[in-house]
Amino acid sequence: MDRHVVAGIDGSRPGLAAAEWAAAEAEARGTALRLVHVAPPEPSERPARGTETWRLGAERMVRGAVTEITRRRPGLDVVGEQATGVPAAALAAACGSAGLLVLGTRGLGGFEGLALGSVALELAGRAPCPVVLVPAARSGEEKEPEVVLGIDARRPARAALRFAFETARRRGARLRAVHAWRLPAPYAAPWAPYEVLEEERGAWEDQEVQLLDDALHGWREKYPEVAVLPDVRLFSPAEALVKTSAGAGLVVAGRGGGPGTALGGVPHAVAHHARCPVALVPEA
Template identity: 50%
Template sequence: MSHPVVVGIDGSAHSSVAADWAAREASSRGVPLHLVHASPSLPGAAVPLPAADRLRDLGEQMLARTAADLGDRHPRLEIRGEQTDDPPASALLAAARTAGLLVVGTRGTGGFDALAVGSVALRAAMAAPCPVVLVPRRPVGAGAGMPAARDAAQVVVGFDAHHPVGETADFAFSAAEARGADLRVVQAWALPAESVSSRTPAVTEEDRAAWEDQEVVRLSDALRAWRERYPRVTVRPDVVLLHPAEALLNASRGARLLVVGRRADPGAAEGRLGFVAQGVLHHAACPVAVVPHVG
């Protein structure tokens, strides 16, 4: 059986949008959709049995309504629901072990309104063994098919030509191919350390242009294997002299999906996100895919 797309639902507007995004993604991939709902409870507190049963009943009803609604819109999609008493993050991470993709809303029913990304979404992005897509409440192009604007048809990926990550590139190219979208490959770079030392009074325009040309050539060389593997994807290289997070956020305005990598340590009890991934998760207006990789 194909690895399903898993999505967490909790009755919030964020999870409703995430479920709709996940259903469209599962339909596109031709794989089942797995809905997961964790019954809420007070941390460390025992819930009286009648109340616990009532919460489970409400959860089952929510799963049934969501499955019926998505099934009406995607009649060929195989949908199943799972009700669990585990904490939400633990339930999603457990389901992610056999998933091809985990989808979560950036915020759920708990937490503070000022938070851009909730604790459950962050933990999923940090620790899931499969790629995770965090969907904001109003993702670009949601429910409207292919957006009319050219930039809105793009998939954007952060890429380091000095240390290419195959998992991240493969996910981004595959996502662009499936959507019939252009792929904007962002290579952020910085001036060489010796060029900004106290012994160097100024950086000339000629030097800056030469260094940038080197980055352009290096990116072109690093992308050659993926261009050959995905010949139908139109690649738009974007080499910019900016901090990587700022470069990605600028490039992703109006995009359909932003893809970043996360280094995964199989021996670690908890995962972690780098500064770039954290920055884009908290500020991107489009869905963000976090792709784990080893090394």
Template identity: 45%
Template sequence: MDLPVTVGIDGSESSLAAADWAAREALLRDRPLRVLHALPLMPHLLPARAAGGRPGGDLLHEVEHVLAMRHPDLRMRTEEAHDAAGAALLAAGEDADLLVLGARGSDGFPELRVGSTALLLAARTGCPTVVLPVEPPGPHPRDLVVVGVDARRPAEAALDFAFAAAHRYGLPLRAVHAGSVPRADLGGEAALLAGALEPWKAARPEVEVVADAESGGPGRVLVEASAKARLLVVGRRPAGPAALLGPVVHAVLHHAACPVAVVPGA
């Protein structure tokens, strides 16, 4: 099945940047793009720009036009969903190759770096979810894909995703294992990391891999690594009833300087 790259939009700058990112990713993956705009069921809750004769239609038309101009080879469809954004995108993620969204929507508090919808979807979707930061990436060169690795319990789905992304982008992959261990013990941690990476390096010999074992909190180390990354990849446990993100994923979603891909485990 030709599952789409799906992106949620609401008219915010963050969501429009996510739509353009998703379009480029769909082309790289040779997938169609599905642009989804969720609308509340109660008309008085519609944003002012969507309150015309056809709610949200102008926004979808504008986004479709801009993306078609920028990416003429893109296969695309647009869709309105009459539901809350979180519910609509969660359902869309069941039939998506990848879900993309901005960190904060149009109705979020300016002080928030990540909105409740992004946190919900990162914790619950069955497909990988990419969250774009509110602030555009800084001037640092974006010449790496970074993946966080627990060398003792490597997340296979996250490693698969990261190696495939590095291959598509033609970039080296930096695999980072971090923990609160003395620097004198980093040699053993590096050996564990090398062993964890070996099956993927054998399967993807074309991907240049830089393995880094570092002393420090994983969240902080990965946030620092994101300053030069085109994409940061982290794994998470399968969604449980509480739908809670771990502290590392929570930290990178709030503070990373690049798009973050959250990949659910099996």
């Protein structure tokens, strides 16, 4: 089965950052990299000369990206291609047999200040394979190689767990498994009339720690070479992942529902606000 890496490019800074990230990932996986540029359908009233000018410019952009990546990584098999159509639909079709789709967070048409462009947002929910969203600039410094996994210890997502452990193994990185929890309902509301005793809070947290340990047990046995740091946090899941993203190389989250479904609240928030690349992994 072909499990190459696909990167969507459009000449923007986030697109170029995504292409370089995808190249490093393809090299680590020992697979090929496919750079795909999709242009929206041309309006019928546009002069033929304008269409030809666009086509030649797109060819130069794709060829230049292939040349630059090949120069930096001479052992990597890199191909470039162009397509015309609705960008999200065309890229979803292009990654049908791929193992990974990599996108910049915003393209050339994005508004300054928006964290996530419409094409990236749509593909994050509908692509048939895991999607990695790469920002043009990193916020914070990666102190050591670390992959952050968002995990619901009560309902662990197997596909996201597998992706995170495999990525950490390939990179020789530590895996931080982040499980967020809330106080029981009577205590969770800001106006709660009950005071939380420290021993009660500690007992509840111990339960969450044990749940996380149980959820990770089989995966630790399967990947003994991966150093795992369990991290239980009294936050919302999205807030916990965004906070831990500042020093990470990658955040991994399950997106649930399988290919073609809308992006859920937690992965949506993480994709918008995380300060490092984010991998959104669909359940099979």
